[in-house]
Amino acid sequence: MLEIKNLHVRVGDKDILKGLNLTVGAGQVHAIMGPNGSGKSTLSYVLAGRAGYDVTDGAILYNGENLVGMPPEERAAKGVFLAMQYPVEIPGVTTMMFLKSALNALARARGQSEMDAIAVLKAVRKKAATLNVSEEMLKRALNVGFSGGEKKRLEILQMALFEPKLAILDETDSGLDIDALKLVAEGVNSLRSPERAMLVITHYQRLLDYIVPDRVHVLSNGRIIKEGGKELALELEAKGYEQIVKDAA
Amino acid sequence: MSSAAAETKSQVAAIGEKYKYGFVTDIEMERAPKGLSADTVRYVSAKKNEPEWMLEWRLGAFKRWGEMKEPSWARVHYPKIDYQAAYYYAAPKNTPLKQSLDEVDPKLLETYKKLGIPLSEQMALAGVAVDAVFDSVSVATTFKDKLNEAGVIFCPISEAIRDYPEMVKQYLGTVVPVTDNFFATLNAAVFSDGTFVYVPKGVRCPMELSTYFRINASETGQFERTLIIADEGSYVSYLEGCTAPKRDENQLHAAVVELIALEGAEIKYSTVQNWYPGDENGLGGIFNFVTKRGDCRGARSKISWTQVETGSAITWKYPSCILRGDGSVGEFYSIAIANHYQQADTGTKMIHIGKNTRSRIISKGISAGKAHNTYRGLVSVLGKAENARNFTQCDSLLIGKECGAHTVPYIESRNPSARIEHEATTSKIAEDQLFYCLQRGLGQEEAVALIVNGFCKEVLQQLPMEFAVEAQKLVGISLEGSVG
């Protein structure tokens, strides 16, 4: 489903990804771990098509199609979703309003019919309840004054609503309390399906107890330096990155 | 849903093209001879069958206008206007005032339809009465009966001059004096028509009053004159929407609006101004030089201006409040959008005269393309205005690198008990906000519209429901082509 080949990415005048290779099959969940600044978020932005992240070499094949150069909204329409490490605030736009606009924009792009306000409300409420997103939050401006954990839950709510094919979760677990972590993990697990792939970026082995990955990749200095099964996460936890990086060298 | 409401909805939904209102209705027009002279003034007055006193008033204004100079203090630049090259009166031929809609030229109704105004009997259901000003003559007035029952007078000002001369004489020019400023004086000399509203004591006007202005004929200035009087303890909400067709030449629009709120009365005046802004290269567009002022004449009266200014090549407009009555309240909520080569210089004046007067100013300026947007405001507290309060917030949003936002707040206080607060911010649409929206599937323009609508929310909330929807769409449309 996703095949990243020899990806080189430059931000400003700095090379950040330096020949990254990664393949995720349909129905799989892969975890990416790696030290701060190793390029995890950069990878997620590049997959989503953020301006300013220049691909200088390599390819990102998504269902066989190269995403490089495709505008972010087209990627979204094709099913790419990024739960961001730092969700953005949009003052004056209620969360509900935002969800409605996004849902209908996606529907239009996907050739489906748009939903009216009542249908949107129903759909949102159903998913919101399972993620403990309150009615009051939906009325507030998008992410404005939300706690860290509330922002992350809202990201997962959106993922559940938009039904992506490729979901990238960038540190969705950081800032979540234990109960919220379980809720989010349940949310993610319920979306696991044979036609959906997920890339879960995390610093904590604990998340992977709940969302059990098919593969774990270690990203360091812009490259995948090691990969393995879910036990790799435990090894990382025991040894720390420094040792793993040394071993890989 | 009533068919009128459904119709409005579908028409609003259809607003999607660049400038939807860029069509011209082919109706035979009757015009005054080109140019401006005492004879032009006499011509206009005669066309309106005006009494002698009105003609004298106009001629007095015309004389003074000849001695005045066009103001140049605003931050707007435009070629010199040749006042002799325009027509000062244009009216559809053969259109005496109609008693029912059936009598109205179907082409006119078609125009209104294109404008998205369901000018039909069903509008009663929507609770809106329309006094439509087509160029210079009010052609159709609806819901007179319902308003009559409440004692509310809502008619073309030309009619009020004939039918309620005492009232007109008592109030006309008392808020905006004949010699107030160059454009207001010009208006006093040649105003063609406009609206008159009187709400009697203690009456809450049973519906929103609405007037749509539209400039149709080429090379005619549009000189509206509106006079609204809310008698003691009454309430009225008035909506004004303006559109003009596309033309290469610039057209002058110099309206005057006077509001008078007596003791305990409240007037809410909302404008959605969408005059033709000119094209991407700055060709054409309306020059909009407007004087709007409200007088809170009685104690505890209130005047609230809400404006959404998205059109015109040049906007020069400062809806103001004279807070004369003790405890009176003035409000100004404004959204001004300037894109491409548009220039907007707009704001308000709050003059605190009475004790315990309060004013509130919320201004949202959005600049895109090569446009310049200036907020110019005055808060003045006179010596006797004990405990006057003002809160001002001016937020500017810039889209792109070539536009400009300017804030010029003047504050004068002659009373030490006054409390005046001023907050101002300037921001850009953040790249991360835009990316977030795009990632969730919104297109560039939709994302910008959403973010800008969020920025304007406090002002949009002030608009009556149906207009808020239209205004939100307009915000999006007027910013098309501003990013990417």
Ligand SMILES: Nc1ncnc2c1ncn2[C@@H]1O[C@H](COP(=O)(O)OP(=O)(O)OP(=O)(O)O)[C@@H](O)[C@H]1O
């Ligand atoms: N706009 C930018 N200009 C210059 N350097 C940048 C820019 N954005 C990111 N970087 C750098 O790129 C590197 C990778 O950043 P990235 O955010 O991808 O790391 P990360 O692996 O997600 O880290 P963390 O675990 O802290 O979230 C860092 O050294 C960062 O400082």
Ligand SMILES: [Mg+2]
């Ligand atoms: Mg990161």
